[in-house]
Amino acid sequence: MRFLLLLIGCLAVSLNCTASAADRPPNVVLIFIDDMGYADIGPFGNTEVKTPHLDKFATQGMKFTSFYATPVCSMSRACLMTGCYNARVSIPGVLFPESKIGLHPDEVTLAEIAKQKGYATTIIGKWHLGFQPEFLPTRQGFDSYFGIPYSNDMGTKPARPNFPPLPLMRNEETIEKEPDQSQLTRRYTEEAIKFIRANHDKPFFLYLPHSMIHFPLAASADFKGKSKAGFIGDTIEEIDWSVGEITKTLAELKLDENTLVIFTSDNGPAGRAAPPFRGNKGTVFEGGVREPCIMRWTGKIPAGTTCNRIAGNIDVLPTMTKLIGAEPPKDRQLDGRDISSLLLDPQAPAVRESHLYFNAAMNLVAIRNGDWKLFLNGLPVAANAKQEAKKKNADTTPVLFNLTNDIAEKTNVAEANPEVVKRLQEIAEKMHAEIQTNKRPAGKAKE
Ligand SMILES: [Ca+2]
Numbered sequence: 001m002r003f004l005l006l007l008i009g010c011l012a013v014s015l016n017c018t019a020s021a022a023d024r025p026p027n028v029v030l031i032f033i034d035d036m037g038y039a040d041i042g043p044f045g046n047t048e049v050k051t052p053h054l055d056k057f058a059t060q061g062m063k064f065t066s067f068y069a070t071p072v073c074s075m076s077r078a079c080l081m082t083g084c085y086n087a088r089v090s091i092p093g094v095l096f097p098e099s100k101i102g103l104h105p106d107e108v109t110l111a112e113i114a115k116q117k118g119y120a121t122t123i124i125g126k127w128h129l130g131f132q133p134e135f136l137p138t139r140q141g142f143d144s145y146f147g148i149p150y151s152n153d154m155g156t157k158p159a160r161p162n163f164p165p166l167p168l169m170r171n172e173e174t175i176e177k178e179p180d181q182s183q184l185t186r187r188y189t190e191e192a193i194k195f196i197r198a199n200h201d202k203p204f205f206l207y208l209p210h211s212m213i214h215f216p217l218a219a220s221a222d223f224k225g226k227s228k229a230g231f232i233g234d235t236i237e238e239i240d241w242s243v244g245e246i247t248k249t250l251a252e253l254k255l256d257e258n259t260l261v262i263f264t265s266d267n268g269p270a271g272r273a274a275p276p277f278r279g280n281k282g283t284v285f286e287g288g289v290r291e292p293c294i295m296r297w298t299g300k301i302p303a304g305t306t307c308n309r310i311a312g313n314i315d316v317l318p319t320m321t322k323l324i325g326a327e328p329p330k331d332r333q334l335d336g337r338d339i340s341s342l343l344l345d346p347q348a349p350a351v352r353e354s355h356l357y358f359n360a361a362m363n364l365v366a367i368r369n370g371d372w373k374l375f376l377n378g379l380p381v382a383a384n385a386k387q388e389a390k391k392k393n394a395d396t397t398p399v400l401f402n403l404t405n406d407i408a409e410k411t412n413v414a415e416a417n418p419e420v421v422k423r424l425q426e427i428a429e430k431m432h433a434e435i436q437t438n439k440r441p442a443g444k445a446k447e
Helices: 002-021 052-060 073-082 110-116 181-198 230-252 313-323 340-344 385-392 418-438
Strands: 027-033 062-068 120-124 144-147 167-170 173-177 204-209 259-265 290-296 305-307 354-358 364-369 372-375 399-402
Touching (some): 027 110, 027 230, 052 259, 073 313, 110 120, 110 204, 181 204, 181 230, 364 418, 372 418
Parallel strands (some): 027 204, 062 305, 120 144, 120 204
Antiparallel strands (some): 062 290, 144 167, 167 173, 354 364, 372 399
């Protein structure tokens, strides 16, 4: 075991050394899809939607099969940007145009980590961590911004009479209102390629959180009506095209060996089933939070591999920090871990044994540890008005699933495994108590 750890340590060092031998740390391209479910793309089992670029991309990198996000949008982006559970940084499920909070300006984001090493940084797409000036990505380490600052359904179309027209922003200015959504994937992609070309000779961090495939769905004329899987398929196939354009550009500029590319999503599919899992967007069943994730770094990450270890979007910040040779923030607790050992060897020991599942109200509802997942207070009941009566009478007895034998979370095995229930309860209580003690506030809007 000790030898193995030593070996991994050496490999991790060599990974850094190789990067510095090229005289610059690796570029990072982070493609983040909205509401894409685990099996929405070919590499994760979809046979209806055509994703040739992602299929190829997966053969060049590593697939993660236990990669966790959160049930909905803003909380997931808080995790990704800070390396912390959203409960630690006090960002609830979804921010709206009338929300008076945002990610606290003192939080250290992925872009600020990249800035330590002089990276060119940009975000193209959906920010969703506060839209008031003090919360914009340009105040959180990003040199530039192009996109819609929140969800694409938060404008006047579809009818939301209380909301202002959907803004398309360039840096801190609204440049268009209610932009043609069928052009968003294409425009974001063109902006991303422009950024890569402009910065190809220096380290860069490109964060590309697409507005699609969030409702209202939209695809350009080249894709609309083309997919066998219907409109949702059209939007996914356009995202696949986008991935193809970006990887083509990286190859043309000979950047493959010096660029870590990460593809993942913020939460499960909306209003659709999420096979092979139970639940979907908004729930903490696996269908709501387990996401497709592919990471590629040619020559570093072994091609065509699969990693089944627990990982998630909270691990991106510590991992990127390590790989680019930056320093993690030392004055605060993070929840994510550096998973670069898994990037070198998918069979390396798990970096995190446990993962916590928070709901949109920032309550801890479940924990995974190894094969086991425990719902701490019974199964969640949907929190809408119709369900209120049901909620009051809900059974709060812990429910245990073995995710290895029962991926669809069907069979409660709590009674047969009281010692597992007790152990997971204790781990969850300890982790939760620490987060409650050390959690940090959201930013409050000045106006
Ligand atoms: Ca989402």
